[in-house]
Amino acid sequence: MTDLLRLATAGSVDDGKSTLVGRLLYDTKSVLADQMEAVERASRSADGEPDLSLLVDGLRSEREQGITIDVAYRYFATPRRSFVLADTPGHVQYTRNTVTGASTAQLAVLLVDARHGVVEQTRRHAAVMALLRVPRIVLAVNKIDLADYDEGVYTRIAKEFRDHTTALGYSDDEVVTIPVSAKVGDNVVLPSERTPWYDGPTLLDHLETVPVAVPDEAAPFRFPVQTVIRPRSAELPDYRGYAGLVAAGTVSVGDEVVVLPDGQRTTVAGIDRFEGEQQSASVGESVVLRLADDLGIARGALLAAAGSAPExxxxxxxxxxxxxxxxxxxxxxxxxxxxxxxxxxxxxxxxxxxxxxxxxxxxxxxxxxxxxxxxxxxxxxxxxxxxxxxxxxxxxxxxxxxxxxxxxxxxxxxxx
Structure with a gap:
């Protein structure tokens, strides 16, 4: 059973983000044959190579403008890990879409053009990632081929970006920089012989091995009530359950909980799913909770662990x-x-x-x-x-x- 990494990509216009995502999909064999044939037919690459950005920018308006407009979610997998990738727009007017894409990310891949280095939009995206507490960042210094694989160019960009992320509160082990060429494939999936001065992981190697933490898994139990379940059937004449998603932590039968905002206390009498009853539920699970007391709870209430309920x-x-x-x-x-x-x-x-x-x-x-x-x-x-x-x-x-x-x-x- 492979684990899952949720990541978001961001970068300025023309930094090659769509090509990088396309390269990841292509080199991990996550592209269907008919999709690749369509890309090859539509490709406008001057050197005859397929334009991998077309695997990502599927909207006609995006192709015409040459920019990514909306957040697109891509799914791919390797033998070591599964991935959900939120591909976010680069243009400054779509920074709000970046907030959407990064809101559930465990890692962000930011791109810069090796010829231009860290620009205002790079700083803005890094600030958004810090604001949303995205725990890890990868800086992909793209188009390193167009900078003649110059180690000095890469080193200067990496240092400037690390200085910025340090000021934002990231530690050294939470930020990784990688020189890549999405178009050629350098250090994306396979190591490049053209960067002998770089001895770090490829982008895919890092994505496959970086530690993954489930958001709010270790946090106190929180359960926003979505709806009240009252079947009113002969088999279950007195059934009353509260359906929702476990937003944080874990709950078990017998746990004491507080109903907020009014502060009533009760205990969990049962936990139900479609498959049947279970003894506990963790963050990310959609369940129905049955409570020991008949309380006036409606949609919008929050059930919280009794020992750590917020005010x-x-x-x-x-x-x-x-x-x-x-x-x-x-x-x-x-x-x-x-x-x-x-x-x-x-x-x-x-x-x-x-x-x-x-x-x-x-x-x-x-x-x-x-x-x-x-x-x-x-x-x-x-x-x-x-x-x-x-x-x-x-x-x-x-x-x-x-x-x-x-x-x-x-x-x-x-x-x-």
Whole structure:
């Protein structure tokens, strides 16, 4: 049984990200024969080689513009590991899509063009990964062939990027840099003889062997209630269960839990799945919990481990990644979606905004524009059981929604 790695890719326009993803799919034999034939027919490569980026940029609009627009999920596997790859856009106006792709990633692959080095969008993507607590980053210094396989070029870029990620809080063992040529194939799947000065792993070697941690696996138990199950059948006349996804931790029959936000306590009497009853459930499992007491629980409630339940609050501070082209202006009425519960809210103030280039905080900016990251104060109409994002990511994160249009305006993390 192979384990699973969720990764996201990001890079500036024309850094060759789509070609790199295409190369991974092609060299791991994850491409069907008819797909490859279609790519070869559509390929516009001047040297007659197939344009592997066409394996990724499948939308007609993307092909016409030569850029990736939407987040696309690719699935491939090797004998050592299975992969879910979120391929995110590179253009600055689609940075918000990068937030979506990186939100569940255990590792991020950032690309830079060896001829251009670390640019503003590289810094922005690294800041997004740090904001979302993506635990590991790979910097792929692409198009090393166009830089004549120059070790000095690679070393300079690697040092500049490591200085930036160190300032963002990453340690040396959490960041790996690899010189690659996605077009030629250097150090993507197979080692390259043209980089004798590089003795590290290929990109695929690293992806296959990097330690994988399941998000929130070791965190305290959290269970947002999705719906209440009442079959009302003759076989189960008194059945009442609470269905949802285990968002964090583990729960077992007999565990004491707290129902939030009202604070009622009870114990877990049973755990059901379609296949039958089970004694425990862990993060990522969709189950129905039966409780020992008949309580007034509805969709939007949160069941939490009794010994480590968060406090339900109506005022809190958070980090926001603003994703909408309509600027954030404090005082507007908005919606906050936390788990399965949506409440009316207002952002009462903006404390500061992150300068992507310097990583300094600009105090009292007054507003947040699209792609800005800042710290804000929020008031909600109903108490929300919020964890600090560093403690439990699932219940320490939320969305900000436009109440009229229904658009997602921002992704938020509780704490700083």
């Amino acid at each position: 339900a609050v109506t005022e809190f501070t958070a980090t926001l990644a603003w994703l909408h082209d309509k600027p954030l202006v404090p005082g507007r009425r908005l919606l906050v979606k936390h788990g399965t519960h949506t409440v009316q809210a207002m952002i009462t103030g903006i404390t500061d905004r992150l300068d992507i280039q310097t990583l300094d905080l600009d105090a009292d900016p007054g507003t947040l524009e699209i792609n800005d990251i800042g710290h804000v104060a929020i008031t909600v109409a109903e108490p929300l059981p919020l964890d600090d994002y560093d403690v439990v990511a699932a219940t320490g994160s939320f969305l900000v929604i436009d109440p009229q249009a229904g658009d997602t305006l921002a992704a938020g993390l509780v704490g700083k």
